[in-house]
Amino acid sequence: MINAINLTKQYGAKTAVNGVTFSVKPGMVTGFLGPNGAGKSTTMRMIVGLDKPTAGTVTVNGKRYRDLSAPLQEVGVLLDAKAVHTGRSAFNHLRALAATHGIPVRRVHEVIELTGLGAVAHKRVGGFSLGMGQRLGIAAALLGDPQTLILDEPVNGLDPEGVRWVRQLTRSLAAQGRTVLLSSHLMSEMAQTADHIIVLGKGRLIADAPVQDFIAGSSHETVRVSSPRASELAQALLNAAGPGSRARIDPVGVNQLQISGYTAAGVGDAAAELGIPLHELTPIRASLEEAYMELTENDVEYRTGGTLEETKR
Numbered sequence: 001m002i003n004a005i006n007l008t009k010q011y012g013a014k015t016a017v018n019g020v021t022f023s024v025k026p027g028m029v030t031g032f033l034g035p036n037g038a039g040k041s042t043t044m045r046m047i048v049g050l051d052k053p054t055a056g057t058v059t060v061n062g063k064r065y066r067d068l069s070a071p072l073q074e075v076g077v078l079l080d081a082k083a084v085h086t087g088r089s090a091f092n093h094l095r096a097l098a099a100t101h102g103i104p105v106r107r108v109h110e111v112i113e114l115t116g117l118g119a120v121a122h123k124r125v126g127g128f129s130l131g132m133g134q135r136l137g138i139a140a141a142l143l144g145d146p147q148t149l150i151l152d153e154p155v156n157g158l159d160p161e162g163v164r165w166v167r168q169l170t171r172s173l174a175a176q177g178r179t180v181l182l183s184s185h186l187m188s189e190m191a192q193t194a195d196h197i198i199v200l201g202k203g204r205l206i207a208d209a210p211v212q213d214f215i216a217g218s219s220h221e222t223v224r225v226s227s228p229r230a231s232e233l234a235q236a237l238l239n240a241a242g243p244g245s246r247a248r249i250d251p252v253g254v255n256q257l258q259i260s261g262y263t264a265a266g267v268g269d270a271a272a273e274l275g276i277p278l279h280e281l282t283p284i285r286a287s288l289e290e291a292y293m294e295l296t297e298n299d300v301e302y303r304t305g306g307t308l309e310e311t312k313r
């Protein structure tokens, strides 16, 4: 369990993390999301004692990271996969790390197998591809068989097979009851991996919810309906919604409508009241990406479009 209370980090005049309170619970994968510069890496660095909070606290299993007696065995961390001595082989890198933490060499062989590095374990890390470097970073995070894992962009640079492997690995670690905090900018991947998400925007906490609830709260939720009296139903729904409502009805096929601003139950009830038969009534959920884009549209610090531009709120 990771607990952050009023966690704050200032770099000079810049408030990178601003009074953030959240818990990351065991037994599930928690996705950590936010636009570039939102404060995710700074938060992760504070969790593992690489940055000192300006205010507030963060603990892992009730203790600050620096007070953990065997940190590698309690918290596995992947923050910067490139931060490896490039002259060493993967095996020697992991063996040195294991030796300084009282971890047997048997475990080095285990994590090499687990991360698919067997064929390149004795090659110099300097020649590794980005994906191999990521696997090595994940191997190092797993070395102490920790109860808590913090992985910053673990799928960065991985091929589709590698992305899938990280998904299966993190899901199985969570299923074993471990605490897994994972950041990624790949929303489709996050939707398949995370049970719960925490979203930062400009250093503040802007969402902390189960993925399903987060998506359900999006206004991108629509309903598809088919009826031989579709145009009559559309008119009735628009009249009932009244002017200024966010109900929107688009014809999409023969006798078929795409409706937003109404739930499926609302459409079904309205049709029943009017005695209009329905041949289809399908709620179409928003994607995590749509819900995320909607939530963060005012919190994007850097927008594309030629120049880097501070967004005015």
Ligand SMILES: Nc1ncnc2c1ncn2[C@@H]1O[C@H](COP(=O)(O)OP(=O)(O)OP(=O)(O)O)[C@@H](O)[C@H]1O
Binding pocket: 011, 014, 015, 016, 034, 035, 036, 037, 038, 039, 040, 041, 042, 043
């Ligand atoms: N050492 C530092 N000195 C000054 N400012 C910093 C420092 N580290 C981070 N920042 C600033 O703090 C803010 C948060 O950065 P952080 O790297 O935590 O964001 P992030 O959410 O991880 O972004 P990304 O998705 O791009 O990795 C940014 O505006 C960044 O420029």
